[in-house]
Every structure is written in C-alpha cells, then in structure tokens.
Amino acid sequence: MSGRSRPWGAVPDRPALALRNLSKRFGDVPAVDGVDLEVRQGEFITLLGPSGSGKTTTLRMIAGFTLQSGGTIEIDGVDMGHVPPYRRDVGMVFQNYALFPHMTAAENIAFPLQMRRVGRPEIRRRVADALALVKLEGLGERYPRQLSGGQQQRIAFARAVVFNPRLLLMDEPLGALDKKLREALQLEVMHISRQLGATVVYVTHDQDEALVMSDRIAIFSKGRIEQLGTGEDLYDRPASLFVADFIGESNILRGRFEPAGDGGWLVRGPWRWQVGAAAAARASLGGGAAAALVVRPERLRIVGADDTGAGPAVVVNAVEATVRDVLYLGSMRKFELVLPDGTAAVVRQQRGGGAHERRPGDQVRLTWAVDDGVLVADPHG
Amino acid sequence: MTDSWRQPRRLLLLALGALTVFFLMAPTLVVVPMSITASNALTFPPEGFSIRWYEKMLTDPQWSNGFVHSAQVASLTAVLATVLGTLAALGTVRGRFPGKSAVNALVLSPLIVPVIIIAIGMFSLFVRYKITGSILGLVLAHTALAVPFVVINVATSLRTIDRNLELAAMNLGADPLRTFRRVTLPLILPGVLAGGLFAFITSWDEVVVSIFLTSARFRTLPVEMWEQVRQVVDPTVAAVATTLLAVTTSLLLLVLVVRRQAPAR
Numbered sequence: 001m002s003g004r005s006r007p008w009g010a011v012p013d014r015p016a017l018a019l020r021n022l023s024k025r026f027g028d029v030p031a032v033d034g035v036d037l038e039v040r041q042g043e044f045i046t047l048l049g050p051s052g053s054g055k056t057t058t059l060r061m062i063a064g065f066t067l068q069s070g071g072t073i074e075i076d077g078v079d080m081g082h083v084p085p086y087r088r089d090v091g092m093v094f095q096n097y098a099l100f101p102h103m104t105a106a107e108n109i110a111f112p113l114q115m116r117r118v119g120r121p122e123i124r125r126r127v128a129d130a131l132a133l134v135k136l137e138g139l140g141e142r143y144p145r146q147l148s149g150g151q152q153q154r155i156a157f158a159r160a161v162v163f164n165p166r167l168l169l170m171d172e173p174l175g176a177l178d179k180k181l182r183e184a185l186q187l188e189v190m191h192i193s194r195q196l197g198a199t200v201v202y203v204t205h206d207q208d209e210a211l212v213m214s215d216r217i218a219i220f221s222k223g224r225i226e227q228l229g230t231g232e233d234l235y236d237r238p239a240s241l242f243v244a245d246f247i248g249e250s251n252i253l254r255g256r257f258e259p260a261g262d263g264g265w266l267v268r269g270p271w272r273w274q275v276g277a278a279a280a281a282r283a284s285l286g287g288g289a290a291a292a293l294v295v296r297p298e299r300l301r302i303v304g305a306d307d308t309g310a311g312p313a314v315v316v317n318a319v320e321a322t323v324r325d326v327l328y329l330g331s332m333r334k335f336e337l338v339l340p341d342g343t344a345a346v347v348r349q350q351r352g353g354g355a356h357e358r359r360p361g362d363q364v365r366l367t368w369a370v371d372d373g374v375l376v377a378d379p380h381g
Numbered sequence: 382m383t384d385s386w387r388q389p390r391r392l393l394l395l396a397l398g399a400l401t402v403f404f405l406m407a408p409t410l411v412v413v414p415m416s417i418t419a420s421n422a423l424t425f426p427p428e429g430f431s432i433r434w435y436e437k438m439l440t441d442p443q444w445s446n447g448f449v450h451s452a453q454v455a456s457l458t459a460v461l462a463t464v465l466g467t468l469a470a471l472g473t474v475r476g477r478f479p480g481k482s483a484v485n486a487l488v489l490s491p492l493i494v495p496v497i498i499i500a501i502g503m504f505s506l507f508v509r510y511k512i513t514g515s516i517l518g519l520v521l522a523h524t525a526l527a528v529p530f531v532v533i534n535v536a537t538s539l540r541t542i543d544r545n546l547e548l549a550a551m552n553l554g555a556d557p558l559r560t561f562r563r564v565t566l567p568l569i570l571p572g573v574l575a576g577g578l579f580a581f582i583t584s585w586d587e588v589v590v591s592i593f594l595t596s597a598r599f600r601t602l603p604v605e606m607w608e609q610v611r612q613v614v615d616p617t618v619a620a621v622a623t624t625l626l627a628v629t630t631s632l633l634l635l636v637l638v639v640r641r642q643a644p645a646r
Binding site: 086087111159 | 543545546548550551552554555556559560564567568
C-alpha cells in the first residue's frame with residue numbers, strides 16, 4: 001500500500017462516520033426516515049432493531065449499494081453520498097458470507113489487495129497475516145465449499161479487513177451460525193476489531209449480541225433511531241416504551257403522570273406510585289400525560305402480602321400480585337406473577353438470597369425503590 | 382404376490398418406451414447404414430459394405446467446400462451470438478429500464494416467428510445491401526436465429542448466482558468491468574459456453590434461411606445436401622448426413638458436460 005499508509009483510527013478528531021438526516025423511500029414507503037448518527041474513530045457501534053426497522057437499509061446506504069433519497073453520508077470527513085461502492089474504501093461482511101466460490105480462501109482474501117494493485121510479495125505476506133489473524137493458517141488453499149460455516153465467516157472477515165478499510169460494516173454476520181459458535185465468534189470479532197482499532201458498524205436483531213459486542217447501540221424502529229447509547233444506558237434508562245420492551249425484560253405499569261415537586265406520581269385506578277426526580281426530568285412529561293413506569297425484573301422484591309415492605313432508608317413503591325409460576329434458571333429464580341388488573345409481572349432473584357419460598361397461588365406484594373422506576377411516555381395510552 | 386401382475390405391466394411399459402424411442406430415432410439413424418452401402422443407389426437396407434462415399438465426400442470439392450463454409454459460418458455465428466446474447470442477458474436480467482419485457486420478447490422472437498418468414502424478410506433486406514450469397518449475410522442471419530439460445534442459457538445462469546457476490550466484489554474495490562471479469566463471468570461461464578455451442582449447432586444444421594442467402598458459389602453443407610438430393614440421389618448424401626449428425630450429437634454431449642461444471646453454489 002504505497003499511497004495510503006493510514007493506520008486504523010489515525011484521525012481521532014474527526015468522526016469516522018457521520019450520517020445526517022439520512023433517509024430512503026421505496027416508492028411511498030419510508031424505509032429510513034431521517035437518521036442522524038456520528039461514529040467515533042475505533043468505535044464499535046451496533047444498529048439494533050426488529051426486521052424492517054431500517055437498520056440494514058442504512059448499512060447498505062453506507063456501503064453504497066443503495067442510493068439515499070435524502071441526507072448525507074460522510075466517511076472520515078469526506079462526503080461519500082454519491083461515490084460508487086468500489087471507491088468508498090469500506091469493508092463489508094455479509095450474512096451469507098458472499099465468498100467467491102470459484103476462488104480459494106487465500107484468493108478471496110487477496111482480491112481487495114489485487115484491486116488496489118498491491119505488489120505480489122506484499123499480497124502474499126498480508127494474506128498470510130490475515131489468515132493468522134482469524135486462526136485459519138494452512139486453510140488458504142481450500143475452496144469455500146470445503147470450509148465450515150464458521151470458517152467461511154472468518155475468511156469473509158479476513159477479506160473485509162485485509163485492506164485496512166476506513167470502516168468495517170457487518171450485516172448480521174453470525175445469523176446463520178449455531179448458538180455456541182455464534183457466542184465464540186462474537187468475542188473473537190470484538191477482540192480482533194479492537195486489536196486492529198477498526199471502526200465497526202454492526203447490524204443485528206439479537207439484543208444479547210449487541211449488548212456483548214458494542215461500545216454504543218442505536219435502537220432502530222420504523223426507520224428512525226429510537227435511542228442511542230451504551231448497553232447500560234439502554235437497559236437502565238430506556239427513553240421509550242419501545243426500547244424498554246425491546247432490550248431485556250421489563251415490568252410495565254401504565255397510568256397517568258401527575259407532577260409533584262421535582263418528581264411526581266404515576267396514577268392508575270386505586271394505585272399511586274412515586275416517580276423519582278431524575279426519572280421525571282428525563283421523561284419531561286406534562287401533567288395528565290399517558291405514561292408508563294418501567295421496572296426491571298431484578299429490581300423488584302417479593303414480600304409477604306401483609307408486609308408494607310418499607311425499609312428504613314429508601315422510599316419504596318408497592319403493588320399486590322399473585323404468583324403464577326416459579327421457574328428455576330440455574331443460579332437465578334424467575335417468578336411470573338399477575339397483578340389484580342391482569343397485568344403480567346416478572347421478578348428475577350439470585351438464588352440463596354434468603355427469600356421466602358413462594359408457590360403458585362401465593363398472594364404477595366412487589367416492592368421497588370423509587371429510583372429504580374423509569375418513566376416513559378405511553379404512546380398507546 | 383403382487384409381482385405376478387406387475388411384471389407384465391412393466392414389460393408393456395418398457396415395450397412402449399422402446400417403440401417411442403424407435404419412432405423418434407429411426408428416421409434419423411437410418412442414414413447411418415445407408416452411408417456405407419456398396420451400391421450406387423440410396424437404398425435401405427444397404428448392399429455390401431464400402432466407405433467410398435466418405436472418400437467422395439472428402440474429395441469432391443462441392444462437398445468439401447460445403448464443409449468449410451458451414452464450419453466458417455457456424456464458428457463466426459457462435460462467437461457473435463455468444464457476445465451479443467451474453468450482453469443482452471446481462472441487460473435484461475440485471476438492468477432496470479422501461480420497456481424491458483418488450484426488449485426481452487423482441488430478443489427471443491426468432492424462436493417463435495416462422496423461419497420461412499424470417500428467411501423471406503432477411504432475403505429482401507439483404508438484397509438491398511448486396512450481402513446475399515456472402516458469408517457476412519449468412520452469419521448475420523444465423524446470429525439472429527442463435528441469439529435467443531445464448532440469452533436463455535446465460536440468463537438462467539445469471540439468475541442462479543448470488544447477487545451479493547457482485548456487491549461484495551464492488552465493496553472490495555472492483556469497478557463494474559472488473560466485477561464482471563473476475564466474478565460474474567467465471568460464475569456464468571458454463572451457461573455462456575452452452576449458449577455458444579447451441580449457437581454453433583443452430584447455424585450448423587440451418588437450411589431454410591440458408592437456401593435463400595446462399596449462392597451456387599457459396600453453399601453450406603445442408604444447402605448442398607438439399608440441392609444434391611433433388612438432382613442425383615447418390616449415397617454421398619447419407620455419408621454427409623451421418624457426419625453432420627455426429628458433429629451435432631458430440632456438441633450436444635459437450636453441452637451436457639459443460640452444464641455439469643456448474644458453479645459450486
């Protein structure tokens with residue numbers, strides 16, 4: 001590579017990728033509807049969402065396979081929106097690998113280097129390095145059909161990084177593999193990307209995969225980014241009911257919001273639950289707005305029906321419930337309950353935590369610290 | 382137990398199959414024994430054994446010229462039809478433009494339009510440009526007849542290859558031309574070769590259009606046979622027919638072999 005010896009992520013002051021108001025319509029249907037996203041150099045960002053949410057279309061626009069209907073795409077500070085895919089210098093790993101069946105693994109990896117007119121000795125050296133990187137030394141002479149699914153995906157990965165692209169795009173690359181292999185490769189892809197300092201945009205619909213691998217996650221819904229943040233942000237502070245529902249398990253209590261002081265109350269029929277000041281500030285809802293209180297299953301405690309549950313230090317909310325099922329999940333115990341109005345609830349407890357044995361049919365109370373409740377708007381309320 | 386009545390049914394089926402094959406093949410294969418007859422007349426069954434008709438075929442300039450002309454026309458037709466047909470297939474399968482299905486129908490129309498109509502049309506057009514009785518005119522006419530076979534074969538190949546392979550090539554830095562040369566073409570090559578062989582065969586045994594577009598000085602083999610059969614019925618025709626049949630059959634077998642070499646996935 002004579003012309004460009006830029007190592008990965010050498011320009012930390014510029015975003016590696018900037019999407020501004022990016023949109024794509026197919027006929028009258030908006031597939032991507034005004035996406036704004038900045039990816040830092042060396043960052044691993046995941047586009048996560050259900051199928052049809054626009055994440056793959058966004059990726060294809062970044063790669064240049066699909067022309068955007070509006071907005072801009074900047075890679076390393078350069079407007080790439082109308083540059084053909086073969087001049088974008090972006091590597092891509094496809095879900096079905098897309099290895100060239102008439103070339104050996106080594107020829108596949110050499111392909112991007114040949115296209116860049118790299119000299120033969122250097123190609124040989126870099127192909128060997130890339131094969132070593134994905135731990136497939138010695139399999140270079142095999143054809144794709146002679147390799148297992150996991151091996152094919154490693155070759156596809158090696159082919160996408162061997163030319164030090166500005167960006168590495170991955171479109172559900174592990175979707176076709178079985179669970180065990182997928183988990184092993186998640187860690188491997190993450191470690192190699194870090195080692196190379198690669199900027200990665202990763203598409204998946206598997207939330208566990210997103211949480212394990214990503215620096216930040218963009219949750220897609222209906223062509224828009226619903227929330228952008230670290231896995232912890234999304235889990236502990238979901239900004240909408242959609243995100244709360246999509247990431248992890250949630251208990252969702254619907255009602256109307258009543259502001260009071262810094263915080264407020266969520267009111268539903270006979271119940272009033274307190275909303276913390278921080279949660280109320282984040283949601284910034286008006287009085288009387290349809291709202292929902294989200295509490296994660298491990299934040300709920302089960303106490304006896306007659307126990308007010310009030311600890312001395314923390315303010316708690318409470319609601320009555322009936323135990324329906326108790327599931328043993330190894331180190332965890334999962335309780336499925338139902339509130340008097342029919343709302344389902346779920347509680348997770350570490351085993352051996354000294355909790356009372358509960359059986360299906362038991363009347364109990366669920367309590368949680370006020371600060372563990374997250375307030376979001378309820379669009380269906 | 383059930384075998385006792387199944388056996389006769391199976392035999393009946395076999396007999397019927399054999400009869401069908403016989404009816405299909407016999408009229409074609411009858412020329413083979415006729416070509417090795419020792420007598421001067423075109424008769425069946427042959428009398429005696431001789432290869433003198435093959436000798437005559439190779440030494441008589443009328444016949445040997447016919448061979449050379451047919452081979453020339455068929456080879457040029459195969460090359461031209463393969464190039465044009467492959468491009469047309471790429472356009473109609475991959476391209477997006479208004480009137481695409483109309484273009485596709487037009488390209489395939491020589492398969493449907495009666496050959497005699499094509500022959501008359503081409504003759505009246507080529508007379509105007511004075512290319513009747515020339516190799517150029519015949520190659521152009523045969524190419525029009527052969528292009529649909531190439532288009533069908535190549536289009537089928539194109540539809541079976543994964544579009545992501547071409548996207549991957551572009552993503553890795555190959556412009557459209559290099560994507561075609563390094564990825565698309567190698568993957569559709571069996572279809573291209575099969576199309577080319579069909580194009581060769583189409584021209585090799587074409588007679589209707591050729592009768593219109595050849596002249597006494599420039600005849601292809603099938604036209605020469607047509608002329609000879611109408612005048613002298615001499616067993617050389619059977620020898621030539623056998624040779625034509627052998628070439629066509631070998632090429633068709635070659636098509637089967639080439640199609641086996643389908644891309645790995």
